[in-house]
Amino acid sequence: METKDIFYIVGISSTIILSLITLNVNLKNRRNALREHLYKEQVSFLQELFKELTKMNVEFDKIFNNSDNRKNNNYQETLERIALIVYDNEFLLPNDLTILLKKLIEESQEFYLIQIGTNNEKIGKAYREYYERYYALLEYIKDFIGTNSLSIENKKLHDKSNSTESKLLRDILTKAVETTIAI
Known part of the structure; x- marks a missing residue:
């Protein structure tokens, strides 16, 4: 084997290695762009979701603090808007977040149904449980998007x-x- 053949082999080998490295870098960069876009969409969805959850919290505070508001409130409308937002963006949610959100909505429905009654102890307990779920969801989301x-x-x-x-x-x-x- 001549010296020029060795140089050809080294040149071709180094070209192949550099091409593979470049391909790997390009694939990583593409994944990073997709990851950034997904993150941006998730944050946008979560902002919209928490605007509606805040409205629901305001309704619950009104209901809890004033028994006259138990019959006249916008809970159902707010819940429908939350459901619509979640259904529109469900594909963006990780499973853990979906489970926490489902539990929060279940607690909100339980609170809403209990508040129609007159047992203040049950109403207070349901109110606290709802907010425990809400803050658990909030902490999870803060951790999920890396707020802290x-x-x-x-x-x-x-x-x-x-x-x-x-x-x-x-x-x-x-x-x-x-x-x-x-x-």
Whole structure:
């Protein structure tokens, strides 16, 4: 085998290896773009969902705090809007989130049915259970979208940025004062 044959083999082999590496990088980049888009859609859905859940919470607070509102409330309409939002975006939800949301809706229906009665103890218990489910869902979603970790990271970046800017500003002001004193 001649030297040029060895160089050809090395060249072809390195080209194949580089092509495979490039293909792998391209596939990862494509997955990252899809992951980012899915995340954006999930956050948008969750914002819309929590707007409606907040309306339901307001209705429940009205019902719980004023017995006159037990018959006149918008719970059914709010529940229908929540169901529509969930059905429209169900394919975006991970299974754990779907289960938590289902339990929350079941608790809300139970609270709504119990509040029609007059047993204040049952009403209070159902009200607390509903909010326990609500906050469990909220904590899961915060963990799911990384709210706390992203907030901590943003704060660190902000603090780092401010400390660098502050040091730079101090240096500029110090030089300006020194120049002024020297004149």
